[in-house]
Amino acid sequence: MGTKENSSIAAHAATKTAAAATGQQQQQQQQQQQGSTTSIPPALQKPYGQIMLTLQNVLLPKDKLAATPSSLDGLDSDTEIDLRILGCELIQYAGILLRLPQVAMATGQVIFQRFYYSKSLVRYDMETTAMACVCLASKIEEAPRHIRDVINVFNHIKQVQSQKTIQPVILDSNYVALKNQVIKSERRVLKELGFCVHVKHPHKMIVVYLQVLGYEKNNQLMQLSWNYMNDSLRSDVFVRYEPETVACACIYLSARQIKLPLPMKPAWFSIFKVVEADIRDVCRSILRLYARPRVKAEVLEKKVDELKKKYEEARTKARAVETGANTPSPPLGKGHGNAWGGFISRNPNTLPATIKSPKNNKSTSNTPERVDSMKHSKRKRHSRSRSRSHSRSRKTKKSSRRRSSSHKSSRTHRDYRSRSRSRDRSTKRKHSRKN
Numbered sequence: 001m002g003t004k005e006n007s008s009i010a011a012h013a014a015t016k017t018a019a020a021a022t023g024q025q026q027q028q029q030q031q032q033q034q035g036s037t038t039s040i041p042p043a044l045q046k047p048y049g050q051i052m053l054t055l056q057n058v059l060l061p062k063d064k065l066a067a068t069p070s071s072l073d074g075l076d077s078d079t080e081i082d083l084r085i086l087g088c089e090l091i092q093y094a095g096i097l098l099r100l101p102q103v104a105m106a107t108g109q110v111i112f113q114r115f116y117y118s119k120s121l122v123r124y125d126m127e128t129t130a131m132a133c134v135c136l137a138s139k140i141e142e143a144p145r146h147i148r149d150v151i152n153v154f155n156h157i158k159q160v161q162s163q164k165t166i167q168p169v170i171l172d173s174n175y176v177a178l179k180n181q182v183i184k185s186e187r188r189v190l191k192e193l194g195f196c197v198h199v200k201h202p203h204k205m206i207v208v209y210l211q212v213l214g215y216e217k218n219n220q221l222m223q224l225s226w227n228y229m230n231d232s233l234r235s236d237v238f239v240r241y242e243p244e245t246v247a248c249a250c251i252y253l254s255a256r257q258i259k260l261p262l263p264m265k266p267a268w269f270s271i272f273k274v275v276e277a278d279i280r281d282v283c284r285s286i287l288r289l290y291a292r293p294r295v296k297a298e299v300l301e302k303k304v305d306e307l308k309k310k311y312e313e314a315r316t317k318a319r320a321v322e323t324g325a326n327t328p329s330p331p332l333g334k335g336h337g338n339a340w341g342g343f344i345s346r347n348p349n350t351l352p353a354t355i356k357s358p359k360n361n362k363s364t365s366n367t368p369e370r371v372d373s374m375k376h377s378k379r380k381r382h383s384r385s386r387s388r389s390h391s392r393s394r395k396t397k398k399s400s401r402r403r404s405s406s407h408k409s410s411r412t413h414r415d416y417r418s419r420s421r422s423r424d425r426s427t428k429r430k431h432s433r434k435n
Contacts, residue, residue: 069120108137132185202247224254249282
């Protein structure tokens, strides 16, 4: 009996699985048929339908990293790198003075680096963009700061670096203009980044990776890795590599620095799916920061100002060419229409001999149609003047009536007051006589 029951149960289960498999196949066939019926032919497919915005596609391709917008505007690579480093340092110092968390400072620096791979340092001021990145990062990391405080902090840092006497920001028209520029710059950053401002920070990954490797109690290794991580924010490694690669590179560099051997058979970074070539590249980028000489901000600002002047001159020339191409043709002789335009001088002394100004031209022939139109316009003017005069007379009459009524009311009030006074006097006399 037991064997028969087991065989019947097995047969029942087999029939169930077979039915489920056939049902799945039928559903797949139906979906394929629906997909084939609703699929759009390649000729009608639109290119913007293939754009995908996710939290993982924040890395830039190599072609964008090679030719930056600043280099296209004539800025050399060394000056661009120095300006990027200076902007990130300003964000870091401002975050410390504003008592922001380190995550907010890191977010601001990554957003700053991303923005200037989309826009040029020549066309958009570095300091204003750094202020906007601090404001935006403080909002993203839920530690918002007022724009007034950010401007005060940046002004303080600038005065300290230039060794000037520290003075507070004066709340005048320049302050209002700077505040508006920071607000506009923040909107521009959001627009250029497509509102995708999420940053995956590798700070937590360092702690987790060291726990996996069994070095979570090694404070020297952890602190040194954290320091390398904060310094790497001044470079472009967060735009080129995943955060896992950056975290492994910081641990790799720290272990080399303190001469701590890490397991290599198998390689410890292969557990986290990271390649050694990428780790070495990130380490070189971090070490280059320490080898670069410090450049003064005034020298960098002079270079950028020179390029800005050239850019503005080229822009004005291009506008002049465009407006020159759109200027109307010069006035022609008799038999042609008058070609007055916005860019032709209207001075009567500069007019050609064949054309005279309409004001000084007394020998114009008056056709019957023109005479009728002039009479009609005169009648209109006369009727308008009469209506205006009638309305004015009505207004004056109304105002005079109001004045007269007000005078009458004031007179009656005065008469009533005088009568009441005389009555009071008479009553007082009677009382005095009785007494």
